[in-house]
Amino acid sequence: MSIRHGLLALLERGQMYGYQLRAAFEESTGSTWPLNIGQVYTTLNRLERDGLVRPLPEHEGGQRPYEITDAGRADLALWFATPISRADRPRDELSIKLALAMTTPGVDVRTVVQAQRSATMRTLQELTRLKYASDKPEDLPWRLVLDAMVFQAEAEIRWLDHCETSLVRYRPAPRAGPTRHAGDVEHADEEVHR
Amino acid sequence: MTATGGPVLDLRNVHRTHGSGGAAVHALRGVSLTVAPGELVAVMGPSGSGKSTLLTLAGGLDSPTAGEVLVEGASLGVLDRQELARLRRRRIGYVFQDLNLLGSLTAAENVALPLELDGVGVRAARRAALAALAEVGLTGLGGRFPDQMSGGQQQRVAIARALVGERRLVLADEPTGALDSQTGEAVLHLLRRRVDAGAAGVLVTHEARHAGWADRVVFLRDGVMVDATAPLAGVEQLLSGSGR
Numbered sequence: 167m168s169i170r171h172g173l174l175a176l177l178e179r180g181q182m183y184g185y186q187l188r189a190a191f192e193e194s195t196g197s198t199w200p201l202n203i204g205q206v207y208t209t210l211n212r213l214e215r216d217g218l219v220r221p222l223p224e225h226e227g228g229q230r231p232y233e234i235t236d237a238g239r240a241d242l243a244l245w246f247a248t249p250i251s252r253a254d255r256p257r258d259e260l261s262i263k264l265a266l267a268m269t270t271p272g273v274d275v276r277t278v279v280q281a282q283r284s285a286t287m288r289t290l291q292e293l294t295r296l297k298y299a300s301d302k303p304e305d306l307p308w309r310l311v312l313d314a315m316v317f318q319a320e321a322e323i324r325w326l327d328h329c330e331t332s333l334v335r336y337r338p339a340p341r342a343g344p345t346r347h348a349g350d351v352e353h354a355d356e357e358v359h360r
Numbered sequence: 361m362t363a364t365g366g367p368v369l370d371l372r373n374v375h376r377t378h379g380s381g382g383a384a385v386h387a388l389r390g391v392s393l394t395v396a397p398g399e400l401v402a403v404m405g406p407s408g409s410g411k412s413t414l415l416t417l418a419g420g421l422d423s424p425t426a427g428e429v430l431v432e433g434a435s436l437g438v439l440d441r442q443e444l445a446r447l448r449r450r451r452i453g454y455v456f457q458d459l460n461l462l463g464s465l466t467a468a469e470n471v472a473l474p475l476e477l478d479g480v481g482v483r484a485a486r487r488a489a490l491a492a493l494a495e496v497g498l499t500g501l502g503g504r505f506p507d508q509m510s511g512g513q514q515q516r517v518a519i520a521r522a523l524v525g526e527r528r529l530v531l532a533d534e535p536t537g538a539l540d541s542q543t544g545e546a547v548l549h550l551l552r553r554r555v556d557a558g559a560a561g562v563l564v565t566h567e568a569r570h571a572g573w574a575d576r577v578v579f580l581r582d583g584v585m586v587d588a589t590a591p592l593a594g595v596e597q598l599l600s601g602s603g604r
Contacts, residue, residue, distance in 0.1 A: 280587050287577050288589045294572035323568035
C-alpha cells in the first residue's frame with residue numbers, strides 16, 4: 167500500500183495539513199498503521215512534485231494545508247479501479263483500500279469490492295488449474311503450497327462477500343471532517359448508499 | 361463437438377418472473393450466457409441471486425418469461441413436451457445437492473434408469489451404467505443399495521447417473537453438498553474430467569474454492585449478471601507465469 171494513495175484519498179474529503187492527515191490516516195486504518203509526521207511531509211512533497219496535490223497559503227498558526235488536484239483525483243480513481251495483484255501485495259493493502267473507499271467521496275465501494283472479487287476469483291481458478299495438472303504423487307509438496315494459496319484466496323473472497331453484505335446495511339453517521347464542507351458530507355453519504 | 365460446432369448451451373436475454381403485479385419477483389433479468397463444449401462455467405452469487413433459477417431454465421425444467429434457451433442449437437421453447445423430455449433424458453445430466461437416488465434400486469439400477477426410460481434395452485442400459493460407475497471410481501459396487509454406501513459414494517452414484525450415456529450438458533447445483541473437503545474435491549474432479557472430454561458444464565456454487573475448477577466464473581446479483589472472469593490461459597502459460 168502506498169501512503170501516497172492513502173493521503174490522496176484523505177485529501178479528496180477536503181483540504182488538510184500534515185498533522186490532520188496523519189490523524190485521519192490513523193483513524194481510517196484503525197491505528198493498524200502508524201505514520202510518523204516525517205513520512206507524511208516527505209510524501210506530500212513528492213505528491214506536490216508530481217502535480218497531484220497543491221499547497222495552499224499558510225494558516226495563521228503556520229500550518230500549510232494541501233488540496234488534491236485534478237491529476238491527483240485521476241491517480242486516486244485509477245488506484246481504486248485497479249485490483250491489487252496477489253503476487254506483489256503488501257498484506258494490508260486491500261482492507262485499508264476498502265476502509266478508505268467507504269469514506270472517500272465519489273468512490274462506489276461495491277464496484278471496488280466486485281473488481282477485487284473477480285481478480286481474486288481469477289487467481290483461484292489459475293491455482294486450481296495448476297493443482298489439477300499436478301496430480302503425480304511427487305507433486306504433493308507443490309500441491310500443498312497451491313492449496314495454501316487457494317485457501318488464502320478463498321478467505322479473501324469470503325471476506326469480500328461479507329463486506330458486500332455489510333455495506334447493504336451500512337448507514338454512516340454524519341461526521342465533521344477536519345476541513346470538510348457541509349456539501350461534501352451530503353455527497354459522501356449519497357455515494358456510500360448507492 | 362455439436363453438429364453445428366456452436367455452444368452446447370445458449371441463454372439469450374433470459375428473464376424469469378414469478379408472480380405478477382406488485383408481488384412479482386424478478387428471479388432473472390436479461391441474462392445471456394453461452395457454454396461451449398469442453399467448457400465449465402461456474403455461477404456464483406448470494407442466496408436469491410437467481411443461480412438455481414438459471415440452472416433449471418438451462419435444463420428445461422422451467423421456462424423463461426422472456427428470452428430463449430437453446431441446447432445444442434435447439435430452442436427449448438418450440439419443443440413439445442415429449443421432445444423436451446427426450447432431450448432432457450438423453451442430452452442433459454443433473455447433479456443436485458439432494459441426490460434423489462431411489463432407495464429400492466441398486467446403484468447400477470439407479471444409474472441405468474434414465475436410459476431404460478428412454479427405451480434402451482435392459483442389458484445395454486446395465487452395461488452403460490456399470491461403465492459410468494467405473495468412471496466415478498465405483499467399480500464392483502453396482503449391486504449395492506444406496507443405504508449400504510457412504511455419503512461420498514452415493515454422491516458418486518448420482519454423478520454417474522448424470523453422466524451415463526451421451527450427456528452433452530452437465531448441470532450441477534452445489535454438487536458437493538455436505539461432503540468433506542477431500543470427497544467434495546473428488547466430485548469436482550469428476551465433473552472437470554467429463555467436461556475436458558467434451559461435455560459442457562454449468563456449476564452453481566457459493567463456494568469460491570469450488571468455482572475455482574471452472575474455466576469461467578460469472579457473478580449474479582439480484583437476477584443480473586454483474587461480472588465474469590475472462591477465460592483462463594493454458595496450464596503451460598500459467599506455469600511460466602508462476603516462475604516455475
